[in-house]
Amino acid sequence: MTKSDLIDKIAEKAGRSKSDAEQFLNATLSTIQNTLSSGESIPLVGFGTFSVASRAARTGKNPQTGAAIQIPASKTVKFKVGSKLKDAVNN
Numbered sequence: 001m002t003k004s005d006l007i008d009k010i011a012e013k014a015g016r017s018k019s020d021a022e023q024f025l026n027a028t029l030s031t032i033q034n035t036l037s038s039g040e041s042i043p044l045v046g047f048g049t050f051s052v053a054s055r056a057a058r059t060g061k062n063p064q065t066g067a068a069i070q071i072p073a074s075k076t077v078k079f080k081v082g083s084k085l086k087d088a089v090n091n
Contacts, residue, residue, distance in 0.1 A: 055073060
């Protein structure tokens, strides 16, 4: 499903125009991004939890040459699925 498909589904389910649905989706995604950027987690009961995790610096390998390279520390986004979403996907 593409972002455009998602906007169409939101507009259909909410009974709103596609431009309204696009504004809602963009506002939601922006809010999630800003909240995670500030280091906060977003628990959505029954759906899941978005959170930020830190990855330590580590040594990796260049797959073409086999040479050791340093991979810097970074942050990543994690998503832990909620029970209702898990049940919906499995049924």
